[in-house]
Each structure stands twice: as structure tokens, then as C-alpha cells.
Amino acid sequence: MAKRLLRIFGPLILAAILVFAVLAMPVTLGFSHVSAARERKAAVSLSPNVLRGKHMKEEALKDGYVPFFGSSEWSRIDPMHPSVLAQKYRRSYRPFLLGARGSQSLTQYFVMQNIQSELRNKKAVFVISPQWFVKDGTRKDAFGFYYSQLQTAEWLTHFRHDAIDQYAAKRLLQMPVAKSDHFIYAALQRVAKGEKLTDFQRFYLQTRKNMLTQEDQFFSGIDLPSQNLNRVNQQAKQLPTHYSYSALDALGGRLGKAATSDNRFHISDKFYHQGLQKELKTGKLKNFQKDLSYTKSPEFADFQLCLDQFARLNTNVLFIIPPINGKWQKYTGLSATMLKQFDRKIHYQLQSQGFNNIVDLSNKGNVPYFMTDTIHLGWRGWLAVDQRVNPFLSKHQKQPHYTISDKFYSTKWQNLSPTDLTQYEAETK
Amino acid sequence: MLSFEPYGNPTYFALLGVALLPLMIGLLYGKRSRLYETLISIFFLVLTFGGPKWAQGVALIIYILYEVALTWGYAVYRKHQNSGPIFYLMVILAIAPLAIVKVTPAVENGQASLIGFLGISYLTFRAVQTMMETRDGTLKDYQVMTFLQFMLFFPTISSGPIDRYRRFEADYRSVPDRETYLGMVQKGIRYIFVGFLYKFILAYYFGTMLMPKLQLMAMHARGGFLDLSWPVLGYMYAYSADLFFDFAGYSLFAVGTSYIMGIATPMNFKQPWRSPNIKDFWNRWHITLSFWFRDFIYMRLVFWFMKHRIFKKPTTTANVTYIINMLVMGFWHGVTWYYITYGLFHGCALVINDTWLRYKKKHRASVPHNGFTQVFAIFLTANMVCFSFLIFSGLLDKLWFH
Amino acid sequence: MDIKQTVLDILNDLTGSDVSGAMDDNLFDSGLMDSMGSVQLLLQLQSQLGVNVPVSEFERSEWDTPNKIVAKVESLA
Numbered sequence: 001m002a003k004r005l006l007r008i009f010g011p012l013i014l015a016a017i018l019v020f021a022v023l024a025m026p027v028t029l030g031f032s033h034v035s036a037a038r039e040r041k042a043a044v045s046l047s048p049n050v051l052r053g054k055h056m057k058e059e060a061l062k063d064g065y066v067p068f069f070g071s072s073e074w075s076r077i078d079p080m081h082p083s084v085l086a087q088k089y090r091r092s093y094r095p096f097l098l099g100a101r102g103s104q105s106l107t108q109y110f111v112m113q114n115i116q117s118e119l120r121n122k123k124a125v126f127v128i129s130p131q132w133f134v135k136d137g138t139r140k141d142a143f144g145f146y147y148s149q150l151q152t153a154e155w156l157t158h159f160r161h162d163a164i165d166q167y168a169a170k171r172l173l174q175m176p177v178a179k180s181d182h183f184i185y186a187a188l189q190r191v192a193k194g195e196k197l198t199d200f201q202r203f204y205l206q207t208r209k210n211m212l213t214q215e216d217q218f219f220s221g222i223d224l225p226s227q228n229l230n231r232v233n234q235q236a237k238q239l240p241t242h243y244s245y246s247a248l249d250a251l252g253g254r255l256g257k258a259a260t261s262d263n264r265f266h267i268s269d270k271f272y273h274q275g276l277q278k279e280l281k282t283g284k285l286k287n288f289q290k291d292l293s294y295t296k297s298p299e300f301a302d303f304q305l306c307l308d309q310f311a312r313l314n315t316n317v318l319f320i321i322p323p324i325n326g327k328w329q330k331y332t333g334l335s336a337t338m339l340k341q342f343d344r345k346i347h348y349q350l351q352s353q354g355f356n357n358i359v360d361l362s363n364k365g366n367v368p369y370f371m372t373d374t375i376h377l378g379w380r381g382w383l384a385v386d387q388r389v390n391p392f393l394s395k396h397q398k399q400p401h402y403t404i405s406d407k408f409y410s411t412k413w414q415n416l417s418p419t420d421l422t423q424y425e426a427e428t429k
Numbered sequence: 430m431l432s433f434e435p436y437g438n439p440t441y442f443a444l445l446g447v448a449l450l451p452l453m454i455g456l457l458y459g460k461r462s463r464l465y466e467t468l469i470s471i472f473f474l475v476l477t478f479g480g481p482k483w484a485q486g487v488a489l490i491i492y493i494l495y496e497v498a499l500t501w502g503y504a505v506y507r508k509h510q511n512s513g514p515i516f517y518l519m520v521i522l523a524i525a526p527l528a529i530v531k532v533t534p535a536v537e538n539g540q541a542s543l544i545g546f547l548g549i550s551y552l553t554f555r556a557v558q559t560m561m562e563t564r565d566g567t568l569k570d571y572q573v574m575t576f577l578q579f580m581l582f583f584p585t586i587s588s589g590p591i592d593r594y595r596r597f598e599a600d601y602r603s604v605p606d607r608e609t610y611l612g613m614v615q616k617g618i619r620y621i622f623v624g625f626l627y628k629f630i631l632a633y634y635f636g637t638m639l640m641p642k643l644q645l646m647a648m649h650a651r652g653g654f655l656d657l658s659w660p661v662l663g664y665m666y667a668y669s670a671d672l673f674f675d676f677a678g679y680s681l682f683a684v685g686t687s688y689i690m691g692i693a694t695p696m697n698f699k700q701p702w703r704s705p706n707i708k709d710f711w712n713r714w715h716i717t718l719s720f721w722f723r724d725f726i727y728m729r730l731v732f733w734f735m736k737h738r739i740f741k742k743p744t745t746t747a748n749v750t751y752i753i754n755m756l757v758m759g760f761w762h763g764v765t766w767y768y769i770t771y772g773l774f775h776g777c778a779l780v781i782n783d784t785w786l787r788y789k790k791k792h793r794a795s796v797p798h799n800g801f802t803q804v805f806a807i808f809l810t811a812n813m814v815c816f817s818f819l820i821f822s823g824l825l826d827k828l829w830f831h
Numbered sequence: 832m833d834i835k836q837t838v839l840d841i842l843n844d845l846t847g848s849d850v851s852g853a854m855d856d857n858l859f860d861s862g863l864m865d866s867m868g869s870v871q872l873l874l875q876l877q878s879q880l881g882v883n884v885p886v887s888e889f890e891r892s893e894w895d896t897p898n899k900i901v902a903k904v905e906s907l908a
Contacts, residue, residue: 565885565888566885567887567888568887708865723866724886724887728869728886731867731870732870732873732874735870735871743871786862
């Protein structure tokens with residue numbers, strides 16, 4: 001019987017041991033090299049697997065790619081898109097696009113966890129979408145979609161006991177996806193309470209991190225979508241051989257005009273016909289945003305996580321605040337006053353802590369062909385971004401000096417009306 | 430609270446391995462511990478229906494008590510009397526919860542019924558079958574505890590295969606001898622590993638990687654004749670492959686686990702893509718379901734029609750019953766136009782298939798039969814089936830009405 | 832008339848071919864019998880031999896060759 005049992009279970013046990021051994025190994029095998037071609041693909045793929053992983057990002061950032069944090073705007077690839085311009089005019093940097101539809105500050109904070117050494121003392125670009133700052137902040141399902149156990153495990157193996165970690169842990173515990181691993185969930189509960197992790201938890205997290213790191217090495221490069229890289233290459237063909245701002249501005253105007261021919265909002269026809277036209281016909285969209293506010297939101301504290309992280313790593317960041325399509329804003333009744341107030345609040349949070357590289361485009365919503373659709377930058381908008389991104393990344397910059405304040409994690413700050421800013425500033429000095 | 434999809438992730442399989450080990454040692458030494466089997470059954474049921482899904486768990490408990498009351502009550506009644514109307518009433522009562530669950534989304538805008546839980550239809554098949562065999566007098570010794578084990582047998586609770594009470598009981602009451610059991614374990618392990626290949630590699634590729642892309646392409650390519658396009662064709666094949674590998678993979682897990690527990694649960698798939706005709710396809714695809722329909726709907730209806738001489742010709746009887754049988758199967762999948770059309774499609778396909786087989790039998794000399802016709806028949810059948818799965822997938826519903 | 836002959840007559844009639852030459856051939860695999868044929872067989876057995884077989888007693892694997900059918904009917908008659 002023993003012989004027969006060995007014949008049945010031998011291969012099974014052997015396979016299990018081998019798989020576990022390979023995955024739990026703390027050292028990485030020689031599969032770590034990522035070719036330049038794959039880096040190019042990954043940098044513009046916007047694939048959730050790349051965002052959730054580590055290896056691809058890490059390797060590319062080591063090779064001179066610069067992290068561009070943001071969300072859905074990255075998928076609007078036209079000739080003036082940062083990735084296209086950087087490629088066409090052989091800039092000294094290449095953007096590594098991080099973020100896609102629905103990724104907000106909290107996701108980006110965890111994305112930063114396993115590229116820390118690539119961020120330390122380096123530069124980065126960060127697009128702040130006003131739309132993130134709605135009443136409930138990041139959507140739980142969107143956060144769940146981009147959630148990465150690897151990043152969480154990595155964070156839990158290097159966290160310190162202070163405001164940033166406690167806030168991050170509490171926030172994560174509010175997300176249903178945190179329950180996807182029960183041991184991690186238990187560890188988070190301790191961090192949120194300011195307690196130390198148990199020995200078992202530390203051991204588990206270390207093993208889990210090793211396994212997930214190996215998995216990421218093996219699998220993250222498989223099936224990288226290449227359609228965005230193809231689009232970048234296509235768009236680059238439309239650009240003139242030599243860079244000239246006026247020529248590009250004129251081209252942007254021409255392309256924008258041709259692409260937004262059949263609607264009064266100057267929204268690209270393709271986007272317009274993907275359901276927007278149908279919805280407009282119902283009339284429900286008229287003034288539908290009139291009560292919307294971007295001034296009170298947990299997102300302000302989530303965003304502070306990112307700022308805090310940048311400060312700790314001494315990363316020099318260029319922030320971009322995009323506008324909203326002016327015609328669209330008027331039609332949907334989105335309050336201009338509220339947008340100005342949002343701008344004030346976010347400026348205060350940035351500047352009072354020493355983040356002074358801000359490209360504020362919020363008043364450009366009415367420049368023709370600045371936006372490609374309702375809220376996303378296009379042609380001239382991308383060009384305006386390039387006007388600031390290129391010198392920021394190509395030239396030597398002065399070292400930033402950050403002074404972080406934990407008050408931005410407070411609920412008081414999250415829900416502070418921007419009209420009370422002056423008073424708040426005086427009170428919290 | 431832990432909560433798992435059955436056979437959904439490595440942890441589930443690890444727990445399964447640990448839980449089955451003592452049971453395996455017991456069976457190797459000729460012992461079957463009812464108590465231990467019951468305990469691990471409860472453990473895995475709690476894993477599936479507990480935690481965030483507790484509402485389903487409550488629904489399951491109430492449902493089981495209800496079905497036990499019906500089958501037990503009927504078994505006691507049947508010992509003394511045998512009235513037709515009472516039998517029909519009991520069957521209707523047994524099916525009622527399933528009917529409510531299936532109809533609710535159609536009338537409540539897609540909302541799921543509160544009394545539903547994962548696997549309700551498979552449990553209903555088991556309960557109704559028990560009742561029908563009690564009526565026929567073939568099942569004389571109904572035992573509540575055995576019935577509970579039969580219904581709640583955890584490896585097959587969520588999606589079958591649909592075992593039969595008497596077959597299950599025979600396995601459950603005995604212990605296979607060591608040689609036989611070792612053979613079963615060997616098969617069980619092999620099944621589970623083929624299941625890994627099917628469900629976690631092939632079904633993942635077709636279902637998770639390919640299908641969403643094709644669906645998106647199909648939706649973008651709308652506007653042509655009936656909104657059809659090449660991506661729709663691609664989707665049809667990808668969906669069919671996913672359906673097969675996902676369900677066959679699951680079935681292999683369920684059967685494999687049963688074997689390790691010393692229960693020879695019947696197999697659900699037998700190389701369905703090799704079928705030379707639709708009739709044969711249904712002998713190879715989701716076998717325990719189609720055999721259930723064959724034994725408890727088709728044959729009974731035919732029997733009844735012929736006994737009462739409803740139709741003059743036997744062929745008419747067969748054809749009408751095919752359509753009814755497959756329509757019922759369509760409704761069972763859910764009350765939507767595409768499931769019902771799918772049922773009707775297969776009903777008609779069976780009628781045409783039967784007519785052709787009769788014609789072929791009569792004109793054996795003039796109809797060629799060779800390697801080429803065989804390959805052609807297999808090709809045609811597979812494509813007809815894939816087309817029926819395209820209807821079944823609901824993609825057409827999305828293309829046309831959303 | 833003996834049971835075996837009656838059963839064979841019924842089978843010949845139902846399948847449209849002479850099965851007496853291949854008593855151990857699987858009737859379902861060869862396509863000579865199907866569910867419809869099974870029900871007809873059960874009805875014929877009832878009317879010609881008075882043998883009552885409920886549908887749920889009809890386990891296909893026990894009724895799939897002429898020999899098995901004859902043996903089964905003989906045991907029930």
C-alpha cells in the first residue's frame with residue numbers, strides 16, 4: 001500500500017514543495033531583466049497589473065523613466081500627450097504612466113510603497129483631478145480593483161508608527177478589499193490601533209511578500225497590452241520633426257477642431273458618440289452638477305498620504321491641476337465659485353507644506369481645444385503641461401524643502417469649508 | 430469570518446486536503462466515520478454559506494428543512510396510499526422555491542430573490558428525484574439522515590453533478606475495499622489536477638483574458654446587419670470554451686473530491702466536442718443534468734403521452750416531448766428570452782436530428798458514411814452547439830437591447 | 832410463446848432490424864435504441880407480457896443489450 005500511495009501522492013507532494021520553495025525564496029531568480037521594448041510597452045500600457053505590481057515599474061524607473069501619477073487623463077493619447085512628445089523629441093526623460101480610470105490618492109499612496117528607492121531624491125509628476133474630491137472620496141470598488149496585496153504587504157514590512165501609517169491603516173480597513181487576506185487584515189487592525197505587529201504577523205508578512213514578489217516577477221510581464229504603445233507611435237507621426245511651440249500650438253488647434261466638429265461642447269466626436277449624445281437627449285444632464293462640491297472630502301487626507309510620502313522620500317514633485325471644459329461646466333451647472341474654492345484649499349495644502357511646483361491650469365477651461373472631452377486634457381492642454389513638465393524634468397531643480405503637518409489628516413481639514421481657510425490657518429499655526 | 434467560493438482558491442484546496450486526510454486513512458483501514466464526515470461537511474458548508482453570505486446560509490437551512498418535511502412526509506404517506514393528485518401537489522411544492530427564485534429576477538428588475546442560495550436548483554433536482562422514485566416504489570427505504578447527507582454532500586452542493594439517492598446511498602453505506610479505494614483516490618487526484626488545468630488555466634484564459642476584450646470589440650462594432658461582427662464570432666468560441674473548461678473543471682473537482690471520500694459521484698462530461706450529432710452531445714455534456722431531464726421529464730412525458738394515446742404517431746410524441754423537455758431546461762436556466770430561446774433551439778435541433786437519423790436508417794444504402802462525413806458531422810455539431818451557447822451567453826441581449 | 836421470443840419480437844419491431852444475431856451488442860451505442868424506444872419497450876412489455884416496469888426502474892446500463900433485456904424481463908415476469 002505504501003508504494004501505491006507514494007505513486008499517487010509523491011508527484012503531488014514534490015510539486016507542492018517545489019512551487020512553495022520557488023515562491024517563498026527571498027532571493028530572486030535570474031528572470032529579473034526587463035527589456036527596453038517591454039519597458040516602453042509597460043510605461044504607457046495603463047494596465048492594472050503593472051500598477052498593482054512592482055517589478056516592471058521598478059526596472060523602468062531605474063532606467064530613466066519618471067513616474068507620472070494620475071488617473072484617466074493618461075488614456076487620452078493625442079500628439080501632444082506627454083509620452084508622445086517625450087518620445088518624438090527624444091527628451092532626457094520618459095514618462096511612466098501610473099494610474100487609470102478610478103485610481104485616486106489612496107491607490108497612488110500604495111503604488112508608491114514598492115518603488116520607494118526609485119522615488120527617493122528623484123522627480124515625479126502628479127496630476128490632481130478635482131473630481132477625486134467628492135463627498136465620499138475614492139470609490140470602494142475602484143480602490144478594490146487597483147488594490148495590491150503585494151504593495152500592502154510591502155508597506156506593512158517597513159511602516160513606522162506615526163500619523164501617516166495609522167491613517168493609512170484606518171482608511172484601508174474601511175475598504176472591503178482589505179478583507180481579502182485575513183492575516184493582513186488582522187495586522188492592519190493592530191497598526192490602526194498603534195500596536196506592534198506580533199512575531200507571527202511579521203513572519204507571515206515577510207513570507208507573503210516574498211511569494212507575491214516572486215509571482216510578480218514571473219507573471220507581471222505576461223500579456224502586456226501593446227495597443228497604447230501603438231497609439232503613441234501613430235500619434236508621433238503627426239508631429240513636425242523639430243519642436244516649435246507655435247507650430248505645435250497651431251497643429252493642436254487644427255487637430256482639435258477637426259476632431260470636435262459636431263457638438264457645441266468641443267468634446268471629441270468619438271467620446272461624444274459613446275453614449276454622451278444619447279444621454280444629452282434625455283435632458284437630464286442640464287444643471288445636473290449644480291450641487292456638486294469638491295471642497296469637502298476624505299480625499300484631502302488621502303492626498304496628504306501622498307504628500308507625506310513624497311516628503312519622506314525627498315521627491316521633487318510637479319503638481320498639475322487640470323481645468324474643466326468650460327462649456328460643459330456651464331451646461332451642467334457646475335459652480336465656478338466652488339471650483340475656485342477647491343483651488344484655494346488644495347493650494348493651501350500644497351504650499352503650506354513646501355510643495356511649490358504647481359501647474360495650475362484651472363482657469364484655462366475656455367481655451368479652445370484645451371480639453372479633449374468634459375474633464376480630460378487634450379491637444380493644447382497637453383501642450384501647456386509640456387511647457388512646464390519639460391523644463392522641470394530636463395533641467396536641474398533646486399532641492400525642495402518640505403514641512404509636513406499632520407493636521408491635514410484631521411476630519412476638520414477634510415470637511416473644512418475653504419471660506420474658513422484664513423481662520424483655520426491662524427488657529428493651526 | 431472566512432468565506433469561500435467552493436474550489437475557488439488555493440486556501441480552499443489546502444483546507445480540503447487537511448480535512449480529507451483523516452477520512453482517507455479511515456477508508457484505507459476499512460472504516461467510515463459518519464460523525465467525521467458530517468463534521469467536515471458542516472465545516473465546508475459554513476465556509477461556503479457563512480460570513481458575509483450568512484443570508485444564503487439561512488435560506489439553505491430553511492430550504493433543507495422544507496424539503497425534508499416534504500420528502501419524508503411523502504415517503505410515509507406513500508407506504509399506505511398512492512394518489513396521483515397528492516403526488517403532483519408534493520412535486521409542485523418541492524419545486525416552488527426554485528420557481529420563485531428563477532422568476533423573481535424577471536419580474537423584479539433583475540433583483541435576486543431572498544430565498545435563493547448557491548446550488549438551490551441542484552438540490553431541487555435531488556429532492557424531486559427522491560420523491561418520484563418513492564412514488565414509483567423503487568425507493569422504499571427512505572431515511573431522513575441519509576437524505577440529509579445526500580442533499581448536503583458538500584463536494585457537489587453548489588453545482589452538481591446531480592447524483593441519485595439510491596446510488597449515493599449504496600456508496601455511502603459501504604466501504605470500498607482497499608484496492609478499489611486506492612484506485613478511486615488515484616482517479617480523484619488525477620481529476621482534481623486536470624480540473625486545475627481546465628479551470629485555472631484554460632477557463633481563465635478564455636473567460637477572463639479573452640472574453641471581456643472580445644465583448645468590448647463586439648459592442649464597438651455594432652451597427653451592421655443585426656449588430657453582428659467578427660468579434661461576435663470570436664466571442665462565441667471563447668464563451669463556449671470558457672463554459673466548457675469552467676464547468677468541466679468544477680465538475681472534475683467535485684467528482685475528484687467525492688472519489689477521495691469513497692463516493693463514486695457520476696461524471697458530468699465525456700468529451701462532448703466529439704459528438705457526431707446533437708442527441709449524442711446531450712449524452713456527453715452536463716450528463717447528470719441531461720440524464721435527469723431524460724429520466725424524469727422526457728421519458729415520463731413520453732410514457733404518459735403514449736399510454737393515453739395523445740398523438741397518433743410515436744415520432745410526433747417524441748418531437749413534442751423534445752421541445753417541451755428542452756423548453757423546461759431553458760426556463761430552468763432563468764426566465765430570460767435568451768435562455769428560453771436556447772432551450773427552444775436545442776428542442777428543434779433534437780427534432781431535426783431525430784428526423785435525419787430516421788431518414789438515414791431507412792436509406793442506409795444511399796447515404797454515404799465515411800471518415801469525411803464523420804468529421805463533417807462533428808464539425809457541424811460543435812458549431813451548432815457553439816451557436817446555441819452564443820444565444821445562451823446573453824451577448825445578443827447586450828448587443829440588441831442595451 | 833416464450834418470453835425470450837416475445838422480447839426479441841418487440842425489439843426487432845422497435846429497432847427495425849434483427850437483433851437476434853448480436854445478442855450482446857449495446858443497443859444504445861449503435862443508435863438502435865434511444866429514450867423513446869425504451870419507453871415503447873416498457874409499454875410493450877406491459878401490454879404483451881404484463882410485466883410492469885416503472886420508468887425509474889429503467890437503469891440504462893442494465894437494459895442495454897438484448898441479452899440483458901431478456902434476463903431482466905425473465906427475472907421480473
